[in-house]
Amino acid sequence: MSHEQHQELIKKLHECAVACNHCYDACLKEEDMKMMADCIRLDRECADICSYLEHALSRNTPFVSELASVCAKICEACGNECKKHDHEHCQECADACFKCAEACKTVA
Amino acid sequence: MSHEQHQELIKKLHECAVACNHCYDACLKEEDMKMMADCIRLDRECADICSYLEHALSRNTPFVSELASVCAKICEACGNECKKHDHEHCQECADACFKCAEACKTVA
Amino acid sequence: MSHEQHQELIKKLHECAVACNHCYDACLKEEDMKMMADCIRLDRECADICSYLEHALSRNTPFVSELASVCAKICEACGNECKKHDHEHCQECADACFKCAEACKTVA
Amino acid sequence: MSHEQHQELIKKLHECAVACNHCYDACLKEEDMKMMADCIRLDRECADICSYLEHALSRNTPFVSELASVCAKICEACGNECKKHDHEHCQECADACFKCAEACKTVA
Numbered sequence: 001m002s003h004e005q006h007q008e009l010i011k012k013l014h015e016c017a018v019a020c021n022h023c024y025d026a027c028l029k030e031e032d033m034k035m036m037a038d039c040i041r042l043d044r045e046c047a048d049i050c051s052y053l054e055h056a057l058s059r060n061t062p063f064v065s066e067l068a069s070v071c072a073k074i075c076e077a078c079g080n081e082c083k084k085h086d087h088e089h090c091q092e093c094a095d096a097c098f099k100c101a102e103a104c105k106t107v108a
Numbered sequence: 109m110s111h112e113q114h115q116e117l118i119k120k121l122h123e124c125a126v127a128c129n130h131c132y133d134a135c136l137k138e139e140d141m142k143m144m145a146d147c148i149r150l151d152r153e154c155a156d157i158c159s160y161l162e163h164a165l166s167r168n169t170p171f172v173s174e175l176a177s178v179c180a181k182i183c184e185a186c187g188n189e190c191k192k193h194d195h196e197h198c199q200e201c202a203d204a205c206f207k208c209a210e211a212c213k214t215v216a
Numbered sequence: 217m218s219h220e221q222h223q224e225l226i227k228k229l230h231e232c233a234v235a236c237n238h239c240y241d242a243c244l245k246e247e248d249m250k251m252m253a254d255c256i257r258l259d260r261e262c263a264d265i266c267s268y269l270e271h272a273l274s275r276n277t278p279f280v281s282e283l284a285s286v287c288a289k290i291c292e293a294c295g296n297e298c299k300k301h302d303h304e305h306c307q308e309c310a311d312a313c314f315k316c317a318e319a320c321k322t323v324a
Numbered sequence: 325m326s327h328e329q330h331q332e333l334i335k336k337l338h339e340c341a342v343a344c345n346h347c348y349d350a351c352l353k354e355e356d357m358k359m360m361a362d363c364i365r366l367d368r369e370c371a372d373i374c375s376y377l378e379h380a381l382s383r384n385t386p387f388v389s390e391l392a393s394v395c396a397k398i399c400e401a402c403g404n405e406c407k408k409h410d411h412e413h414c415q416e417c418a419d420a421c422f423k424c425a426e427a428c429k430t431v432a
Contacts, residue, residue, distance in 0.1 A: 014122060021166035022166060022167075022168075031250075033249055033250045034247075034249045037245070037249060040256065042386075044260065047163065051159060051163045054159075055129065055155065055159045056369070058125065059130075059368075060129075060133040061369055062366075062369070063394070063398055063401075066397055070387070070390045077386070141358045142357045145352045145357060148352060149352055156272070164264070171293075174286045174289055174290075177286075178279070178282045178285075178286050181282055226342070233382065234334070234382045237383035238382060263382075267375060267378075271341065271375045274345035274371075275349050276345075276346075
């Protein structure tokens with residue numbers, strides 16, 4: 001069953017989506033919010049594609065490799081932006097993004 | 109942090125979305141597929157709203173109770189349909205749906 | 217056919233989702249971005265639920281009234297926030313939100 | 325503004341998502357539903373990615389070409405499946421899919 005084959009990837013996608021959404025929420029509450037504009041934007045892009053792919057894997061989509069390839073790219077872009085900021089939520093998000101990008105590449 | 113407050117609900121939503129998507133995929137492969145039409149339809153509705161709410165909770169949506177109330181209703185409708193069918197994926201899906209509906213009601 | 221019955225609502229939902237997403241993008245570029253935090257957050261909530269409902273209507277979801285009722289509430293909250301800001305994108309977004317909320321209420 | 329640059333593509337994505345969702349709904353009501361299993365599955369995949377990209381374009385996503393490239397591929401797969409079936413909803417869906425695939429390729 002597809003969703004069992006991809007269990008580890010589904011877990012990483014879920015963790016990355018949650019981390020990105022939490023980082024997005026936390027960035028919107030930061031005093032230096034203006035500096036976080038790209039982070040907010042990329043958090044949303046990354047959370048949305050991870051959630052999409054997680055969902056698509058669990059319904060056995062025929063387009064795993066194509067979607068995982070795009071997802072890896074977006075995770076890396078988000079991780080690279082988050083890495084620049086010292087906020088704990090950004091550092092944790094960067095970590096989740098890079099782990100998810102690696103997991104995506106194994107099926108891309 | 110909202111996504112930590114709602115950790116148990118996020119887990120139930122995730123499990124329900126995965127179960128519904130797996131049931132949808134499995135129904136599309138059944139010999140008696142015509143009998144599964146409502147199940148296929150409701151599996152998609154339920155997976156989509158659970159995935160939506162899971163995602164919305166993790167970004168700290170201000171609309172938790174409204175969304176959880178709709179989600180509970182859709183989970184119950186899907187669980188009631190799945191319960192009618194003997195396929196293991198349907199029975200497992202019904203179980204995940206009812207558990208998720210209960211969890212939704214605690215915040216609705 | 218459901219998506220034809222609901223053609224006018226689908227149009228309003230589409231226009232509202234586009235307006236909210238444009239306002240979100242524009243807010244992330246404003247100098248006074250810190251003041252726009254709630255607007256950014258609500259733009260995303262509103263765009264997401266409008267897009268969800270538009271999509272659900274076009275697949276003939278059995279949950280029209282429940283989803284439209286939540287959507288109306290989110291559109292109103294977003295419209296009320298956008299209305300407070302003088303940016304043209306906020307005023308246009310408020311307008312789209314209120315029109316969409318009205319359309320949602322006709323089926324809720 | 326991005327969503328104005330991409331107005332024609334957003335229109336094609338919207339029309340394709342609506343056609344796919346309508347075809348999905350209609351397939352679930354066909355007597356020969358078993359023959360429509362791949363069509364149902366691909367209609368959902370295609371509607372979901374078109375809706376995703378439409379939404380992403382309107383928020384000025386930085387990942388237009390990557391997402392449009394995946395979307396073009398999924399639209400073609402769905403169009404090729406729908407083309408095989410004589411139902412009017414399948415033929416109309418195939419048409420919308422191929423037009424959308426072409427539009428996606430112009431930005432991919």
